[in-house]
Amino acid sequence: MADEHEVRLCSAGDAVAAELHMPTGASRFHLRRYSQQVAGQSQYLLAWAGGKTVGHLNLLGKSKYPEVTVRLGDFPEMNALGVNESLWGRGIGTALIHAAEQLAQKAGAVRVGLAVGVTNDRADRLYEHLGYAQEKAIALVDVWDWTDPQGV
Secondary structure, three states: OOOOOEEEEOOHHHHHHHHHHOOOHHHOHHHHHHHHHHOOOEEEEEEEEOOEEEEEEEEEOOOOOHHHHHHHOOOOEEEEEEEOHHHOOOOHHHHHHHHHHHHHHHOOOOOOEEOOOOOOHHHHHHHHHOOOOOOOOOOOOOOOOOOOOOOO
16 A cells, blocks of 8 residues: 555545444444534544545544643643554654544634543654644543443
């Protein structure tokens, strides 16, 4: 697959295609993120290469963590960044982040936040390389549902 890729806002058809190219099974991750976008809660970005979905990022209008907004204020937050593992290191994650930053800036944001798992060293290095700094004073615990292919 070529290194060329495109990032764009998700459409209804894109969400269906993303479920085929980056399957999430019964959790329907891409379709749920697209529903959030339709509801005005986020902007769901998809990266494409070779006609297939190869990455995703959800830009929330504000942080979903009350601890963050109390301490740092309201600003958009990037989450759910993912890139097809076979394409890591080709700039797709960076392109998704830059596209999200541009959307936030167009909306008047002067700051964009993100959350990353404490064991996700690769993502930490990417964010640091892009100029993000860790807010060490805020320790968060995120909880989410995931449904496996068997529906459990």
